[in-house]
Amino acid sequence: MEIDARGLECPIPTLRAVEAIKRARARGDVNELVVRTDDAICAADIPHLAQALGYTARRERADANEWMITLQPASPGPIA
Amino acid sequence: MATELAARISALSPVRWPSQSIAGAAVLLLAVGFSQVIGATAAVLAPLWLLGMLAGFALQRSRFCFASAFRDLFLFGQSRILNGILMGLLITTLGFALIMYQQVPFPQFGALPAEAHILPVGLSTVIGGVLFGVGMVLAGGCSSGSLYRVGEGYVASGVAVLGMVLGLGLLAYQWNWWWETLVRHEPKIWLAEALPGGYGAAVALTLAGLLAVFIAGLWWETRNGLFMPSVSKEAGDAPDGLGARLAALWRRVFAEGWSPVVGGAVLGVTGLLMYLAYQPFGVTGELSRWAQHATTSLNVGPGVLRGLDSIGGCAARSDEGGVFTATFAITVGLVVGALVAALFAGEFKLRFPRQRRRYAQALLGGLAMGYASGLAIGCTIGAFFSAIPSLAVSGWVFGGSLAGGAWLGVKILQRIP
Numbered sequence: 342m343e344i345d346a347r348g349l350e351c352p353i354p355t356l357r358a359v360e361a362i363k364r365a366r367a368r369g370d371v372n373e374l375v376v377r378t379d380d381a382i383c384a385a386d387i388p389h390l391a392q393a394l395g396y397t398a399r400r401e402r403a404d405a406n407e408w409m410i411t412l413q414p415a416s417p418g419p420i421a
Numbered sequence: 422m423a424t425e426l427a428a429r430i431s432a433l434s435p436v437r438w439p440s441q442s443i444a445g446a447a448v449l450l451l452a453v454g455f456s457q458v459i460g461a462t463a464a465v466l467a468p469l470w471l472l473g474m475l476a477g478f479a480l481q482r483s484r485f486c487f488a489s490a491f492r493d494l495f496l497f498g499q500s501r502i503l504n505g506i507l508m509g510l511l512i513t514t515l516g517f518a519l520i521m522y523q524q525v526p527f528p529q530f531g532a533l534p535a536e537a538h539i540l541p542v543g544l545s546t547v548i549g550g551v552l553f554g555v556g557m558v559l560a561g562g563c564s565s566g567s568l569y570r571v572g573e574g575y576v577a578s579g580v581a582v583l584g585m586v587l588g589l590g591l592l593a594y595q596w597n598w599w600w601e602t603l604v605r606h607e608p609k610i611w612l613a614e615a616l617p618g619g620y621g622a623a624v625a626l627t628l629a630g631l632l633a634v635f636i637a638g639l640w641w642e643t644r645n646g647l648f649m650p651s652v653s654k655e656a657g658d659a660p661d662g663l664g665a666r667l668a669a670l671w672r673r674v675f676a677e678g679w680s681p682v683v684g685g686a687v688l689g690v691t692g693l694l695m696y697l698a699y700q701p702f703g704v705t706g707e708l709s710r711w712a713q714h715a716t717t718s719l720n721v722g723p724g725v726l727r728g729l730d731s732i733g734g735c736a737a738r739s740d741e742g743g744v745f746t747a748t749f750a751i752t753v754g755l756v757v758g759a760l761v762a763a764l765f766a767g768e769f770k771l772r773f774p775r776q777r778r779r780y781a782q783a784l785l786g787g788l789a790m791g792y793a794s795g796l797a798i799g800c801t802i803g804a805f806f807s808a809i810p811s812l813a814v815s816g817w818v819f820g821g822s823l824a825g826g827a828w829l830g831v832k833i834l835q836r837i838p
Contacts, residue, residue, distance in 0.1 A: 351561060
């Protein structure tokens with residue numbers, strides 16, 4: 342699933358990412374989530390929060406002002 | 422879409438944006454040159470201007486954000502950014518105590534160190550803190566946060582600063598009522614004077630308070646189901662050789678973001694140096710000076726504001742004449758420093774919000790912050806980040822009220838679709 346949060350300012354992109362993680366966890370969905378944001382604060386926050394929620398995060402800079410963050414459950418299968 | 426993005430990533434790696442770096446160097450040179458111009462008015466303004474720039478640079482690099490420090494406690498159950506503030510307060514508390522000790526070696530005789538941010542504490546502090554907390558969450562940044570984001574090109578943050586100036590102007594018309602009703606009856610409680618142990622006890626209590634907040638933050642994260650993540654890094658190779666190591670160092674300082682703890686430490690040292698040079702760090706004074714100039718030049722000024730000259734903190738500075746003052750140096754220097762940082766990182770961009778209502782939110786949030794910082798004699802910087810290390814009880818009360826306001830702000834934010 343891809344969340345395009347470009348043009349949205351902190352904290353909305355982080356909020357969308359965290360909500361998506363929580364919904365995916367509730368469904369037991371183990372697919373990767375891709376978040377695109379041009380807000381630097383959120384680009385820094387999302388990997389931290391995702392990891393704190395049991396996801397691995399890979400952040401790539403698409404541009405000086407744009408990041409693509411790939412999130413995946415750290416352990417396969419639904420997290421309790 | 423994803424493959425196109427991946428192609429762009431590989432095309433741009435290693436990350437370099439030379440044109441903005443050149444602009445950054447030019448602005449930096451001009452700004453350093455300007456320190457000589459401003460220093461001609463009063464010598465102290467030159468170092469204050471440079472320190473203001475350093476503060477802005479550190480704020481931009483670490484995206485230090487008082488608003489998110491408090492907000493994220495309630496929005497995400499996270500205390501990571503709050504810990505950056507605690508690091509800054511640890512440094513300033515120790516340093517401020519040394520400076521104040523030089524000025525007032527015997528605190529028990531009732532004299533307060535002249536420039537320290539020891540503010541009246543009472544209901545006005547609570548009302549100001551709660552209102553400011555709501556405002557900064559709605560605006561998406563506090564006063565210093567909105568100022569440095571202006572330097573990065575965030576248009577909505579400029580609207581928030583405008584809102585703050587308006588809010589400060591509005592408060593001025595009602596100040597005398599607040600003064601007579603609340604503020605004049607509120608004591609300035611200085612821990613070094615109030616505690617029998619003097620400075621030693623006051624510093625120990627303050628540090629214990631910071632530690633307690635840190636542990637409470639950890640507990641709160643655990644309770645919210647967060648565990649400490651390992652540090653995430655952007656993909657890249659380990660540097661090899663002197664050139665590569667220098668390049669990696671350059672990237673870490675100028676291109677990649679700093680962690681909140683590093684930002685807090687640099688901001689703490691900067692605030693300490695500002696106090697050594699002249700006065701503690703504050704940004705509200707300059708904004709309220711703008712509001713005053715605007716209303717008096719239109720001949721609709723609020724008239725005499727009672728009690729302000731006896732209060733200190735950010736209030737004491739708002740009546741200074743001329744354009745180039747200490748508050749100008751720090752506040753405008755901050756925006757310029759943030760601009761330099763953004764340019765070196767290639768991150769400067771005029772950013773118009775995608776959602777129209779962001780403007781309204783920023784303006785309203787700014788208004789609330791301005792009004793509140795007028796009432797509480799300072800914002801997250803002046804009444805909090807510079808007040809706690811001044812060993813003032815007002816700093817803790819304002820901080821607690823900020824947290825309460827941020828909680829309320831989050832409740833409001835979650836109702837906005």
